[in-house]
Amino acid sequence: MxxxxxxxxxxxxxxxxxxxxxxxxxxxxxxxxxxxxxxxxxxxxxxxxxxxxxxxxxxxxxxxxxxxxxxxxxxxxxxxxxxxxxxxxxxxxxxxxxxxxxxxxxxxxxxxxxxxxxxxxxxxxxxxSDYLGSANAMNKGITRRLLIADGINMANGAHYTKNDYETGKTNEWSSFPCIVKPCCGGSSIGVSKAENKEEFEKALKNCFKYEDEAIVEEFISGREFSIGVIEGKALPVIEIIADGFYDYKNKYSGKTREVCPAEIDEETNKKLQAAAEKAFASLKLNIYARIDFILNSKNNEPYCLEANTLPGMTPASLLPQEARAVGIEYPDLCELIVNKSLARF
Incomplete structure (x- = not known):
């Protein structure tokens, strides 16, 4: 081929x-x-x-x-x-x-x-994924609306524009700590955690260097997980254990540890996989994707962070690790993606 x-x-x-x-x-x-x-x-x-x-x-x-x-x-x-x-x-x-x-x-x-x-x-x-699913998942504001409408947990949050920041509308935000992130970014570029108003202002200023829209969400304390999904079926859950804040440097520095399959009880495992499969369907994704979650330490419920329609395929990437856990080696995973995608056309 x-x-x-x-x-x-x-x-x-x-x-x-x-x-x-x-x-x-x-x-x-x-x-x-x-x-x-x-x-x-x-x-x-x-x-x-x-x-x-x-x-x-x-x-x-x-x-x-x-x-x-x-x-x-x-x-x-x-x-x-x-x-x-x-x-x-x-x-x-x-x-x-x-x-x-x-x-x-x-x-x-x-x-x-x-x-x-x-x-x-x-x-x-x-x-x-096709253009529709890709657009849905790329825009975190659209992702939030679609997933919340389908009953998938997401942190309380708000959508702000650069104009909102310049006119002072962002001053209405009062819940700390919080996470500030570009609406359409990836790899945690431009993402910051703010503990107070002063840090919030710095986080927004940093975020708007990358694009003109921002998502602000209440910080949820808990363990972070990711679940690959192939044609609607979840792969084993992987846990991400970062050395500090899980930003761009930590993602690709080799300091972050991943555990796959994640060391969680079966009920939690099924809950995470079911939420990933539901998010995949809600966003109208095709072929494969990876959905990220925080497991809230207060109620043990998964809260969706975002969906990735073209997950990383680097040595440090999560999807290849999850596939390997069910016996799909890296070259086979690449060919599987090709064959399933070609069948759609």
Whole structure:
């Protein structure tokens, strides 16, 4: 099968995406597929008609995740010509020559449904959720409304715009501690915990550096879990034990410990898996996703944090660990995602 692995892009999760893409490309190549690894923003000078003529060797290709999110203005400068257009040179033409595009993108313009909608119009098959499910899950404000309407627990919260901050409307928030996060961000970029009004102001200011909408939620004390879902069926629960606040650095520094299957009683396990499956359906997701929860220490009830429609596929990522717990090794997981996605088309 000819597979383009699409990665990179122009979001704060660019480095994570490049690493996910490289791993997926290596895995799918080992499974015997003809794979072309492609940065959706940078593009390539490689002639599209020769993209799958010979197998690429990824053995010497390396990628790493820096301690801080990438400088996207520098990424634009590195591309040079037409820095304002999203799709790089030859990207669409190579994707058209694929049997399917493996979406290894994270964040905006990749996980938010825009590329999925473009590919739908162009008749290009791709992996993962369609444009509607992707858009629902990417916008945390929409996620909150849909999940709460379906009876899924979420922390009490509010949605604010940058204009609300500038006009003083955010002063109405009075519950501390709280979590402030960009409405459409990922990898905890721009996320802060505020213990008081002063920290809340700093958190909002930091959040609005990344986008113009913010979600504020009451802080819930408890254990953090994540559950992968494939075609509506939950994988084993994984617990995330962070060394301090679970921010971008902690996610990819190797300091965070994951336990899979999570060391919880069967009732709690079933409760988390059922909530993940319900969230998957509520958001109209397809093929696979990962749903994150906090287990409230006061009432032992799961509270949903967010849904990830293109979960990370890096060495530190959670979904591959969960799949391995039920005997699905990494290359098999990548091929499973390809086959189930292709069947939808």
């Amino acid at each position: 000819n597979i383009t692995v699409l990665c990179g892009g122009l979001s704060g999760e660019r480095d994570v995406s490049l690493t996910s893409g490289l791993m997926c490309a290596k895995a799918l190549s080992k499974k015997g597929h003809e794979v072309f690894l492609l940065d959706v923003f940078m593009g390539t000078d490689f002639p599209p008609e020769k993209a799958f003529a010979e197998r690429q060797d990824f053995s010497d290709v390396t990628s790493s995740i820096a301690a801080d999110a990438p400088d996207l203005e520098e990424v634009k400068r590195l591309r040079g010509e037409s820095p304002d257009g999203f799709f790089g040179k030859n990207v669409i033409d190579i994707c058209k020559k694929s049997d399917i595009v493996f979406m290894a993108l994270h964040g905006c313009n990749g996980e938010d449904g825009k590329i999925q909608a473009t590919f739908d119009l162009l008749g290009i098959p791709y992996t993962g």
